[in-house]
Amino acid sequence: MNWVRTDWRRVSQPIRQLSLSSPVVETGAELLGSEPLRIVTPPSRWFYAAGFPLDEVSAGGKPSGPMVVRVTMSVQEGAVGIGVLAADRSTFLDERSVHAPADIIVDLLVEDAAAACMVMLRNHRPDGASRAQIENITLHRAERIASPFATAVVSRNFAAEPVPMDEGTSVFDDAVATALNQARLAHLDTLSLPLDGKSVLDIGCGVGAFADFYLDRGCRYVGIDGRAENIAEMRRRRPEAVCAVADVEVDDLSEFGRFDVVHCYGLLYHLESPIRALRALAAICDKVLLLETMVCDADDAVMMLVDESKTYNQALRGLGSRPSPAYIAMALNRIGFAHVYGVAIQPAHEDFQWTGTNSLKRRIGDHDLRRMFIASREQLDHPALVPLVV
Structure with missing residues (x-):
């Protein structure tokens, strides 16, 4: 979470300090000491590491109504999430992501203390374990205050943050990335689009996960990625594939020519200016x-x-985006695509299996929310496509 609530305030000295000596230890985590408590998370992203139950203080210290949980902590390696779990453990009532190196005090807001069961630390690192240390956790009563701004942005200095040294291009090969790419490829194949022999630009190609799909169909394939390290690895793995370094938000893509098909999987949400990028892609896309x-x-x-x-599979400048489906459909149409479609059957992956409820969320539980779109110059008569522009 990159913002904090400012229309609440702590109105008490600590009601109770949670004990760090007997946490709930999750599978794969390693805990050392007690005060401070040093934690090594499981190596998989989103996996829980250690929990601190709130029910132990319900009789003598957990406030009724609004509560602030204050966590004094540091992160030495990777990234962790620190949050307050709902009573059914299905979601976080509030959570903050903290990236190394950090020495920080985190205030977590719970509007109804009765709905909270545990303070939980989990791994937010895409690939590999994270290391953190908790100094103390205290509970405070809170009240709502009048404020013209409900939230404030958490300060960040992206330029000063270190590049993860032990991840590199391996992030494209971990279990999460592999499962997602397998689902993407299988779904693309089921659409049976007329792709054979076409010219294809794979924008945000990473290390070339989709290159073989197009090369096997006799396509003239060009892969482009914003990181030189990714392109170097792609050339090592697939020397037959044409690929180059370019930033879709900054560089002129016309030097690569024009293409029948522009393939843009897993890139748009890593961009701070998605419409600018879509305009650049539309300018070289013929079909x-x-x-x-x-x-x-x-x-x-x-x-x-x-x-x-x-990390090598994240935003070049530290800011990504999560546009709504309507935003994407509207943007694609306004930049020149007369026909914009969704797909009737989504890829067989958890990130695609959700129903819109206008919740304004970008995650449900431990899963991101994803959707597929096809923009075309000409009308496509295909039973698997759902028109999004009327």
Whole structure:
């Protein structure tokens, strides 16, 4: 979370300090000491590491009504989430993501203390374990105050943050990335679009996960990625594939020519200016733009800004986006695509299996929200496509 509530305030000295000596230890985590408590998370992203139950203080210290949980902590490696779990453990009532190196005090707001069961620390690092230390956790009563601004942005100095040294291009090969790419490829294949022999630009190609799909179909394939390290690895793995370094938000893509098909899977949400990028892609796309992206659950055409790390599969400049499906459909149409479609059957992956409720969320539980789009110059008569422009 990259913002904090400012229309609440702590109105008490600590009601109770949670004990760090007997946490709930999750599988794969390693805990050392007690005060401070040193934690090594499981190596998988989103996996829980250690929990601190709130029910132990319900009789003598947990406030009724609004509560602030204050966590004094540091992160030495990777990134962790620190949050307050709902009573059914299905969601976080409030959570903050903290990236190394950090020495920080985190205030977590719970509007109804009765709905909270545990303070939980989990791994937010895409690939590998994270290391953190908790000094103390205290509970405070809170009250709402009049404020013209409900939230404030958490300060960040992206330029000063270190590049993760032990991840590199391996993030494209972990279990999470592999499962997602397998689902994407299988779904693309089931659409049976006329792709054989076409010229294809794979924008945000990473290390070339989709290159073989197009090369096997006799396509003239060009892969582009914003990081030189990713392109170097792609050339090592697939020397037969044409690829180059370019930033879709800054560089002129016309030097690469024009393409029948522009393939843009897993890139748009890593961009701070998605419409600028879509305009650049539309300018060199003659027929079809294939787009897969994370989204936010909103009925209106809106977009959320999101902080991202310096990991090789994240945003180049630290800011990503989560546009709503309506935002994407509207943007694609307004930049020149007369026909914009969704897909009737989504890829067989948890991130695509959700129903919009206008919740304004970008995650449900431990899963991101994703959708597929196809923008075309000409009308496509295909039973698997759902028109999004009427």
